[in-house]
Amino acid sequence: MAKQVMLKFTEVPRLMPEKRAADARTADFDEIYSQFAQEKANEQASRCSQCGVPFCQSxxxxxxxxxxxxxxxxxxxxxxxxxxxxxxxxxxEICGRICPQDRLCEGNCVIEQSGHGTVTIGSIEKYITDTAWENGWVKPITPARERTESVGIIGAGPGGLAAADMLRRAGVQVTVYDRYDRAGGLMVYGIPGFKLEKQVTERRNTQLAEGGVDLQMNVNVGVDISFSDIKAKHDSVIIATGVYKSRDLGGPGAGLNGIVRALDYLTASNKNSFGDHVPEFESGELNASGKRVVVIGGGDTAMDCVRTAIRQGATSVKCLYRRDRANMPGSQRETQNAEEEGVEFVWLAAPKGFTGEGDVSGVMVSKMRLGAPDATGRQSPEIIPDADYVEDADLVIKALGFEAEDLPTLWNEPELQVTRWGTVTAKFGTHETPMPGVYAVGDIVRGASLVVWAIRDGREAAEAILKKFDKAANAIAAE
Incomplete structure (x- = not known):
């Protein structure tokens, strides 16, 4: 009888890969988790209950x-x-590193619900693919045959690159246009290296380029090339621009120096890590070194900012969030990592303005309490009267989320349909827009969301385009 290798969750405790000590990991931007050894990866995988309805998968x-x-x-x-x-x-290997597994697969693991601790799915996923790269199992993109159809993809983030990968493997001619100098979107410039080391993304970019994907960097659509020109050049177009317009914050003193946007701050830090010349970082404008830092927001971007500020040598780092810990949208795992690294969380605190003369010196804060649930079921924060105070700050980082840019205006394309939120209108499943031959995927359709959703959208759009190409080819052959 074959030896049972699974269902060992009752005898094998849950184990994460070893995490570097806080004082060691805050000295650099390297990833904080070590890799599983094969024995430990096998052992942790054996904890899976192989349940009949795998909630992790669904x-x-x-x-x-x-x-x-x-x-x-x-x-x-x-x-x-x-x-x-x-x-x-x-x-x-990217999803294994940056997906919020505690809210997705691991958070819905059956053995987690039974009190035995979830299977460490993300760490095993990362281990599997890193091992594949090391052993040469990740094969080059080599289409069985070349096709004549071409697709233009606007945006080199996860959605655009996922679509490019699938289309190119099918032999389609693919050109990706992106306004930045490196492919990867927020995976490169928005997410710090301690969560996703840059060589992990760069080797995928290299694989795509060597596989025949034409990566056109430093191309700003609407400025360097028109949307109509891209549309005329290709059989289909995928819009995968993401959402980069930061939500703003008003109030007294909102225009003071030292109040910056999260994406500007993170981009400067990541560019500096690449060795690029970044004047705003070198001048101190987007550098937390020696400063009292306050980050406003409770999502994953806020967590990236506070942990970056710690590594840059801030004298203190505080995170203001208007709800409590249980209601914050960011990953609980990231919050714990931030606390270990010296970040102070100020719960039930909302900014109402800023103090300072020329340069910011503090954030005016209203203390909050949670009242009745809103339309989503979350408790709405309410201001506690006469409880305002000032939080001292030399650098304030606004991590309030992102909105869609006005693409119809930027691209001089009024026929491109958008929702009242500015996101592009696209069909569920196929991602085709009302504009023939034009598709849209990722955050520019969903609003600010997760990398894994963008990958799904990109793959689905690529599949829909291939079906359309095949249908057209079959119709021609039948004539």
């Missing part, structure tokens, strides 16, 4: 076949585990 936006590749990992069949993982996810 709560994954990509519906990754998690129980099967966990079983293959437990059996030591890592190459097969990688191939199964890659079948549904274009960038599994």
């Amino acid at each position: 709560h994954c936006p990509l519906h990754n076949n998690i129980p099967d590749w966990l079983k293959l990992t437990a059996e030591g069949r890592l190459q097969e585990a990688y191939e199964l993982s890659q079948a549904t996810n274009t960038f599994p």
Whole structure:
């Protein structure tokens, strides 16, 4: 009788990869978690209960076949585990690092609900694909045949690159246009290296370029090339620009120096890590070194900002959020990491203005309490009367979320339909817009969301485009 390798959650405790000590990891921008050794990865994978209805899979936006590749990992069949993982996810090593597993797959693990601690799915996913790269199992993009159809993709973030990967593997001619100098979107310039080291994204960019994807960097659509020119040049177009317009914050003193946008701050830090010349960082404008830093917001971007400020040598870092810990939108795991690294969270605190003469010196704060639930079911914050105070600050970072840019105006394309939020209108499933041959994926459709959702959208759009190309080709052949 074959030895049972699974269902060991009652005898094997949950274990995460070793995490570097806070004082060591805050001295650099390297990832904070070490890699599983094969024995530990196999052991942790063996904890999976192989349940009949895998909630981990159903709560994954990509519906990754998690129980099967966990079983293959437990059996030591890592190459097969990688191939199964890659079948549904274009960038599994990236999702393994930055997905909020505590809100998705791991948060819905059956053994977690039974009190035994979730399977460490994200860490195993990362281990599988990193091992695949090390062993040469990640194969180059080599289409079986070249096709004549071409697709232009606007935006080199996760949605655009996922679509580019699928289309190019099918032999389609793919050109990606992006306004920045490196492909990857927020994976490169928005997410710090301690969560996603940049070589992880760069090797995927290299794979795409070597596979025949034409990456056109430093191309600003609407300025360097028109949308209509891109549309005329290609058989189909995918809009995957993401949402980069930061939500703003008014009130007295909102225009003081030292109040900056989260994305500007994170981009400067990431560019500096690449060794780029960044005047705003070198001048101190977007550098937290020696400053009292206050970050406003409670999402994952806020967590990236506070943890970056710690590494830059801020004298103090505080995070203001208008609700309590239980109601914050960011990852609880990231919040814990931030606290370990010296970040102070000020819950139930909302900014109402800023103090200072020329340069910011503080944030005027209203203390809050949670009242009745709003339309989403979350308790609405209410101001506590006569409880205002000032939080001292030399640098204030606004991490309040992102909105869509006005693409119809920027691109001089009034026929491009958008919602009242400015996001592009697209069909569910196929992602086709009302404009023939034009598709839209990721945050520019959903609003600010997760990398894993953008990957799903990009793959779905690529699949819809391929079906349309095949249908057209078959119709011509039948004539």
